[in-house]
Amino acid sequence: MSTSSLSLSLSPRSYMEVTVSSIVLSLALVTFLTLVWKALNLFWLRPKQIERCLREQGFKGNSYRFLYGDTKEFISAIKEARSKPMEACNDDVVRRVMAVHRYFVDLHGMNYFTWLGPTPRLNITDPKLVKEILSNYEVFQKPTTSKLLLTGIFTYDGEKWAKHRKLVNPAFQIEKLKLMVPAMYSSCCEMISKWEALVYASTKGFLPTKTNRKVRKIRNELGALLRNIINKRQGTMNGEDGDSDLLAILLTSNMIEIDQGKLGNKKSIKLTTEEVIEECKLFYQAGQETTADLLVWTMVLLSKNQKWQTLAREEILAVFGNNRPDFDKLNQLKIVTMILHEVMRLYPPGSTLTRFIHRKTKLGGLVLPGGVEIFVPIMEIHHDPDLWGEDSKDFKPQRFSEGISKATKVQGTFLPFGGGPRICIGQNFALVEAKIAIAMILKRFSFQLSPSYVHAPLLTVTVQPQHGAHLILQKLF
Numbered sequence: 001m002s003t004s005s006l007s008l009s010l011s012p013r014s015y016m017e018v019t020v021s022s023i024v025l026s027l028a029l030v031t032f033l034t035l036v037w038k039a040l041n042l043f044w045l046r047p048k049q050i051e052r053c054l055r056e057q058g059f060k061g062n063s064y065r066f067l068y069g070d071t072k073e074f075i076s077a078i079k080e081a082r083s084k085p086m087e088a089c090n091d092d093v094v095r096r097v098m099a100v101h102r103y104f105v106d107l108h109g110m111n112y113f114t115w116l117g118p119t120p121r122l123n124i125t126d127p128k129l130v131k132e133i134l135s136n137y138e139v140f141q142k143p144t145t146s147k148l149l150l151t152g153i154f155t156y157d158g159e160k161w162a163k164h165r166k167l168v169n170p171a172f173q174i175e176k177l178k179l180m181v182p183a184m185y186s187s188c189c190e191m192i193s194k195w196e197a198l199v200y201a202s203t204k205g206f207l208p209t210k211t212n213r214k215v216r217k218i219r220n221e222l223g224a225l226l227r228n229i230i231n232k233r234q235g236t237m238n239g240e241d242g243d244s245d246l247l248a249i250l251l252t253s254n255m256i257e258i259d260q261g262k263l264g265n266k267k268s269i270k271l272t273t274e275e276v277i278e279e280c281k282l283f284y285q286a287g288q289e290t291t292a293d294l295l296v297w298t299m300v301l302l303s304k305n306q307k308w309q310t311l312a313r314e315e316i317l318a319v320f321g322n323n324r325p326d327f328d329k330l331n332q333l334k335i336v337t338m339i340l341h342e343v344m345r346l347y348p349p350g351s352t353l354t355r356f357i358h359r360k361t362k363l364g365g366l367v368l369p370g371g372v373e374i375f376v377p378i379m380e381i382h383h384d385p386d387l388w389g390e391d392s393k394d395f396k397p398q399r400f401s402e403g404i405s406k407a408t409k410v411q412g413t414f415l416p417f418g419g420g421p422r423i424c425i426g427q428n429f430a431l432v433e434a435k436i437a438i439a440m441i442l443k444r445f446s447f448q449l450s451p452s453y454v455h456a457p458l459l460t461v462t463v464q465p466q467h468g469a470h471l472i473l474q475k476l477f
């Protein structure tokens with residue numbers, strides 16, 4: 001039978017069915033091949049292309065391995081750090097806290113890149129480049145990984161971030177912070193009363209000690225401080241009207257007027273109540289751990305350096321006497337401020353900053369391909385002897401005696417709160433809270449490390465003492 005006689009024998013209907021099914025088949029094949037191509041591009045060709053580009057610009061790193069990247073190295077470096085005592089890290093805090101980073105520095109030098117699966121992560125420590133990254137928030141955006149953990153202004157980008165930041169800013173202005181001092185004070189009072197009760201209990205035989213001492217694992221209570229302050233209905237505590245907690249202030253002060261342009265019309269915008277609550281939840285997450293860490297490391301370092309503990313206490317007594325800490329006098333706490341800065345230099349609660357570039361970007365003399373994550377190791381920068389001097393690993397608050405700018409050889413290298421337009425919105429809040437807490441603690445107690453304390457700083461989300469902070473508190477009067 002000839003072909004022409006076969007085609008003639010098909011009815012128009014069955015001819016259409018053959019055509020439709022072949023179109024469907026072809027479409028399915030094209031879709032499948034497109035997906036395969038996309039996957040191949042995403043998981044192989046693109047990473048390899050980026051790798052070539054980074055090597056051409058002088059960066060070193062492992063060759064990209066399909067899908068895994070450097071995952072195995074990440075896991076084993078973290079495991080090893082957790083299991084080792086500080087002495088095994090040559091007493092180098094950075095080596096223990098930033099184990100993965102140091103592993104790659106040892107392997108490739110400071111200009112290295114690693115692979116988070118198929119995403120390359122580029123280490124940048126040059127202060128000029130860091131400044132450029134932090135200033136240009138529209139190009140250097142927050143990576144998706146950070147968006148998995150948090151929501152709110154911490155993770156937004158572009159216009160949404162700008163709008164939220166503008167609306168939330170007023171709640172953190174000095175005038176508003178002043179209103180929060182009573183809430184901070186009463187939260188600290190609650191914590192200190194608890195500690196006093198425990199110390200008192202120990203003298204009644206609760207702990208078989210002769211003096212009124214008690215070993216406290218203090219970090220959890222310090223963490224609870226911020227929880228109270230964010231939503232503590234102060235009401236009329238000091239004869240003041242209204243609420244003075246952060247949530248209330250945010251709800252009442254989050255309205256701004258924006259100019260509509262030519263006609264000079266003004267339009268008011270504000271966050272919805274849900275958005276305000278969302279932001280407050282973020283403040284718990286972003287502020288609680290970080291501030292607790294600042295306080296806990298301050299107590300650990302003041303325990304190790306009794307001279308500074310005494311100096312700080314003397315200053316606090318000279319400034320406040322028997323009165324409760326008040327906002328205007330907090331500025332007079334020069335020694336306490338130096339101590340807090342030095343603690344955040346050595347143990348920055350957020351030890352790294354990360355950004356993501358979506359498209360080809362110029363950075364200093366480099367041209368980086370899109371799809372690269374940038375990694376700024378704050379703790380490494382804070383411990384760099386070229387920036388801070390040969391004594392960079394030592395606790396020396398006096399380096400901040402003439403302010404931050406004179407403490408370092410290169411400006412912009414003290415980054416506990418990040419930098420640029422996205423600098424920590426809660427930095428003044430955190431410092432006021434920390435000063436009040438430290439002032440109240442130092443007035444009531446002296447403290448030292450317990451023999452059971454093991455110095456083991458570790459990076460979880462923030463830099464924390466792996467086995468807790470075991471301190472012996474002694475009531476002063």
Ligand code: HEM
Nearest residue numbers: 153154283286287290291294350416417418422424426430
């Ligand atoms: C010692 C305490 C604190 C430290 C060390 C700290 C550190 C930081 C750092 C390093 C950043 C920048 C992150 C980045 O650029 O990727 C940041 C941002 C932020 N922090 Fe803090 N923080 C502290 C306390 C607080 C507190 C108490 C709050 C709120 C009550 C807060 C709220 C925020 C928010 C909302 C952002 C995002 C700002 C934005 O992207 O515009 N932080 N913080």
